[in-house]
Amino acid sequence: MGNKGAKGRSLIRSDATQKIMAFGSLIVLIIVFSLSSPNFFKFSNIVSIVLSTAVNGVLAVGVTFVIITGGIDLSIGTTMTFASVIAGVLISFWKLPVILGVLGGLATGVLVGLISGTVISKMKLPPFIATLGMMMITKGLSLVISGTKPIYFNDAKVYSKIAMGSVLGKIIPGFDIPNAVVIFLLMSVVASLILTKTSLGRYNFALGSNEEATRLSGINVDKWKIAIYSLSGLFCGIAGILMSSRLNSAQPALGQGYELEAIAAVVIGGTSLSGGEGTILGTVIGAFIMSVLTNGLRILSVKQEWQTVVIGIVVIFAVYADSLRRRKK
Amino acid sequence: MPVDDNRFEVNKLSDVLVLMEGIEKTFPGVHALRNCKFELRSGEVHALVGENGAGKSTLMKILAGVYSKDAGRIIYKGKEVEIANTKAAQDLGISIIFQEFNLIPHLTVAQNIFIGREPRKGIRFILNEKEINEKTQQLLNMMNVDIDPRSKVSELTVAMQQMVEIAKALSLNSEVLIMDEPTAALTESEIEELFRIIGDLKKKGVGIIYISHRLEELGVISDRITVMRDGEYIDTVATKDVTTDQIIKMMVGREIYVTSEANSESSKNEVVLEVKNLNRGKAIRDVSFKLRKGEILGFAGLMGAGRTEVARAIFGADPIDSGEVYINGNKVNIKQPIDAVKHGIGYLSEDRKQFGLMLDLDVEVNTVIASLKNYSKFGWINKNKTRRDANKWIETLKIKTPNLEQKVKNLSGGNQQKVVLGKWLTRDCNILIFDEPTRGIDVGAKSEIYKLMNKLAAEGKSIIMISSELPEILRMSHRVIVMCEGRITGELSYEEATQERIMEYATRRLK
Ligand SMILES: Nc1ncnc2c1ncn2[C@@H]1O[C@H](COP(=O)(O)OP(=O)(O)OP(=O)(O)O)[C@@H](O)[C@H]1O
Numbered sequence: 001m002g003n004k005g006a007k008g009r010s011l012i013r014s015d016a017t018q019k020i021m022a023f024g025s026l027i028v029l030i031i032v033f034s035l036s037s038p039n040f041f042k043f044s045n046i047v048s049i050v051l052s053t054a055v056n057g058v059l060a061v062g063v064t065f066v067i068i069t070g071g072i073d074l075s076i077g078t079t080m081t082f083a084s085v086i087a088g089v090l091i092s093f094w095k096l097p098v099i100l101g102v103l104g105g106l107a108t109g110v111l112v113g114l115i116s117g118t119v120i121s122k123m124k125l126p127p128f129i130a131t132l133g134m135m136m137i138t139k140g141l142s143l144v145i146s147g148t149k150p151i152y153f154n155d156a157k158v159y160s161k162i163a164m165g166s167v168l169g170k171i172i173p174g175f176d177i178p179n180a181v182v183i184f185l186l187m188s189v190v191a192s193l194i195l196t197k198t199s200l201g202r203y204n205f206a207l208g209s210n211e212e213a214t215r216l217s218g219i220n221v222d223k224w225k226i227a228i229y230s231l232s233g234l235f236c237g238i239a240g241i242l243m244s245s246r247l248n249s250a251q252p253a254l255g256q257g258y259e260l261e262a263i264a265a266v267v268i269g270g271t272s273l274s275g276g277e278g279t280i281l282g283t284v285i286g287a288f289i290m291s292v293l294t295n296g297l298r299i300l301s302v303k304q305e306w307q308t309v310v311i312g313i314v315v316i317f318a319v320y321a322d323s324l325r326r327r328k329k
Numbered sequence: 330m331p332v333d334d335n336r337f338e339v340n341k342l343s344d345v346l347v348l349m350e351g352i353e354k355t356f357p358g359v360h361a362l363r364n365c366k367f368e369l370r371s372g373e374v375h376a377l378v379g380e381n382g383a384g385k386s387t388l389m390k391i392l393a394g395v396y397s398k399d400a401g402r403i404i405y406k407g408k409e410v411e412i413a414n415t416k417a418a419q420d421l422g423i424s425i426i427f428q429e430f431n432l433i434p435h436l437t438v439a440q441n442i443f444i445g446r447e448p449r450k451g452i453r454f455i456l457n458e459k460e461i462n463e464k465t466q467q468l469l470n471m472m473n474v475d476i477d478p479r480s481k482v483s484e485l486t487v488a489m490q491q492m493v494e495i496a497k498a499l500s501l502n503s504e505v506l507i508m509d510e511p512t513a514a515l516t517e518s519e520i521e522e523l524f525r526i527i528g529d530l531k532k533k534g535v536g537i538i539y540i541s542h543r544l545e546e547l548g549v550i551s552d553r554i555t556v557m558r559d560g561e562y563i564d565t566v567a568t569k570d571v572t573t574d575q576i577i578k579m580m581v582g583r584e585i586y587v588t589s590e591a592n593s594e595s596s597k598n599e600v601v602l603e604v605k606n607l608n609r610g611k612a613i614r615d616v617s618f619k620l621r622k623g624e625i626l627g628f629a630g631l632m633g634a635g636r637t638e639v640a641r642a643i644f645g646a647d648p649i650d651s652g653e654v655y656i657n658g659n660k661v662n663i664k665q666p667i668d669a670v671k672h673g674i675g676y677l678s679e680d681r682k683q684f685g686l687m688l689d690l691d692v693e694v695n696t697v698i699a700s701l702k703n704y705s706k707f708g709w710i711n712k713n714k715t716r717r718d719a720n721k722w723i724e725t726l727k728i729k730t731p732n733l734e735q736k737v738k739n740l741s742g743g744n745q746q747k748v749v750l751g752k753w754l755t756r757d758c759n760i761l762i763f764d765e766p767t768r769g770i771d772v773g774a775k776s777e778i779y780k781l782m783n784k785l786a787a788e789g790k791s792i793i794m795i796s797s798e799l800p801e802i803l804r805m806s807h808r809v810i811v812m813c814e815g816r817i818t819g820e821l822s823y824e825e826a827t828q829e830r831i832m833e834y835a836t837r838r839l840k
């Protein structure tokens with residue numbers, strides 16, 4: 001007990017190490033790619049990296065909440081698509097105003113999360129199974145509703161501006177950063193605040209750390225679980241809008257596979273799959289590592305097949321490094 | 330029982346706070362409570378005693394809203410109440426310190442204490458971290474414990490966690506406080522602190538229900554004692570009217586044999602384990618000692634003295650900075666528990682829930698898991714053999730379980746401890762490290778375990794016994810090593826060891 005101070009400090013140190021490690025690897029990657037190709041560190045390329053991070057990043061940030069509870073959400077990729085298809089139907093088929101379409105898309109995401117959360121907490125299904133089912137359901141529904149064909153937003157020109165326009169460029173001339181990027185960063189900040197400053201965040205960690213003890217502390221565990229899955233669903237909705245806005249169409253066949261990339265980003269960012277630990281900043285860095293790698297390898301003209309192999313190795317290595325750090329503690 | 334005269338006497342007419350009547354509870358295969366009753370007045374400390382599995386925790390969990398009762402009624406301050414969940418109990422003013430810890434490992438001390446009722450600031454959703462840290466600091470200061478509110482619970486020792494549990498219960502300002510074996514994990518000085526706190530609460534009129542297997546505490550702290558046996562209510566008596574022997578007799582329904590003399594004949598035997606200059610940060614400083622064949626070596630000391638750390642280091646559970654370990658004269662390099670096990674060392678950890686048991690698996694699996702090799706051929710497990718041995722330990726240790734298939738998490742606390750014990754005993758180790766082996770175990774079973782330890786020693790096994798119960802150390806150890814702040818501060822033979830001398834060494838701090 002005498003070394004209380006030392007304990008406190010070592011705690012801070014190990015948390016910091018984690019962030020520095022992840023951030024350090026990101027910087028190293030950027031330096032390596034910049035040195036190997038003059039095309040890498042150009043403003044346009046940087047913007048394209050950040051832009052490609054946005055969708056995966058938003059999904060990853062959302063699912064971070066779920067993973068910290070010790071759960072998993074496999075339906076986030078297809079829920080994203082489902083949300084964009086609903087927005088497409090509302091805007092292009094029913095000719096509703098864009099804003100209603102967007103809200104409809106977001107509400108769809110929340111609804112799917114709400115259902116997953118309810119199935120998991122009330123019917124006591126393992127998250128893996130419940131969300132696997134949800135993945136299939138949303139994938140199927142997207143195809144049914146859209147008639148398996150893409151829905152284009154040609155009649156609503158503003159729709160593509162949601163992601164690709166630049167409000168920031170209007171405010172600060174020359175600073176033409178696409179809205180998608182701004183939305184992604186903004187949502188990350190909001191998520192980080194929710195996770196660290198609010199009761200939802202606190203119970204999120206508590207649940208993942210020891211669910212039984214949380215319940216015995218008089219906390220309505222089911223309610224908070226449902227809220228957390230719904231929040232993750234909301235992020236799927238946001239990702240769906242960004243994605244379809246960027247493509248100017250809702251693509252019903254897309255989506256599956258996105259969940260695994262998002263989960264990879266979360267894990268690279270140091271969030272523990274067994275729950276109770278994790279940060280949004282880590283996830284954001286993880287998402288960037290994934291897209292910097294993809295982008296850099298492409299610029300170095302590494303074949304697509306091989307890019308996947310490299311990323312796979314990175315995921316394994318990152319998680320291994322993180323587990324080493326944990327064990328030392 | 331001789332009672333402490335200086336304490337605050339309960340007013341005989343003080344209000345009845347809680348009355349439980351006709352309480353019934355059945356779990357699959359177990360009739361845990363039969364027509365139980367219990368009464369608590371304000372300002373009294375009411376002890377609840379009984380053998381392991383008697384139903385003490387179950388009865389209290391019903392009062393605290395963890396389990397629902399099958400029948401019976403609870404009258405709280407004159408009104409019949411239904412307590413549906415822990416929140417409802419808290420709202421009524423009833424809080425409980427669980428026997429099995431219920432803290433959240435990844436959260437900090439302060440976050441644990443205030444979970445579910447965090448103070449907010451600004452808009453309703455924002456937590457006020459500063460306030461809970463300050464309040465927690467005040468609370469811990471009042472309790473005279475030196476724990477940082479910001480440290481994570483997973484990094485605390487069992488004793489510190491126990492103090493956090495107590496702080497959490499205190500912070501609720503309840504009128505009824507249930508303490509389920511609060512002292513099982515504490516050492517003398519913390520127990521004194523706890524008793525002081527209990528004294529203060531009594532003066533405020535709080536009713537305290539106190540469950541303990543340390544019967545010698547009852548004279549010091551309790552006003553009345555209720556005895557339970559096999560899920561039934563036996564009697565409620567005033568502490569000053571009974572002797573410890575009478576209580577034991579009510580508990581077990583028979584006389585039990587409690588004397589067993591340790592012998593120090595092992596002092597000339599060969600050395601089986603030698604530790605030289607072991608160091609690990611501040612926790613272990615230059616620790617050297619020898620363990621002989623057939624010896625029971627007691628390790629005494631206060632909380633945080635470094636005894637568990639030494640055990641874990643020898644067992645390979647934690648890395649060491651420097652030091653050497655010799656087994657039968659040969660230097661060995663133990664890097665992980667598996668190396669230790671190969672060298673015939675067994676370690677019964679103090680925190681059974683975290684390190685000792687697979688709570689979701691059944692009694693049989695838990696007893697044989699550490700020695701599965703002896704029960705299998707080509708990976709195929711011989712079920713008859715595992716059953717036979719598991720049954721043997723259930724009998725020897727008197728583990729109370731409906732059958733072998735019962736999940737360990739459904740056993741009473743003391744019976745879980747016995748399962749861990751059985752697990753290491755099946756392994757047939759030559760060197761056994763027992764860290765608080767009788768924590769939470771009732772008197773009868775305790776004497777069984779003592780007999781067993783003496784038998785093991787007589788068979789030539791060597792035992793290191795870490796214990797915070799001085800009577801246990803004095804009674805069982807052939808030799809006693811005392812630690813303080815990571816160092817060995819004294820060594821006493823069986824003849825030399827007395828309570829006073831041990832305490833003197835245990836508090837011999839470096840300036
Ligand atoms: N959740 C449960 N499921 C099944 N059986 C249970 C459960 N909880 C307790 N029991 C059984 O009920 C009986 C009483 O257990 P309880 O925990 O109340 O004993 P106790 O008096 O507190 O014992 P100890 O001194 O060992 O803590 C035991 O036989 C136990 O195995």
Ligand SMILES: [Mg+2]
Pocket residue numbers: 385386387428509741742743
């Ligand atoms: Mg109990």
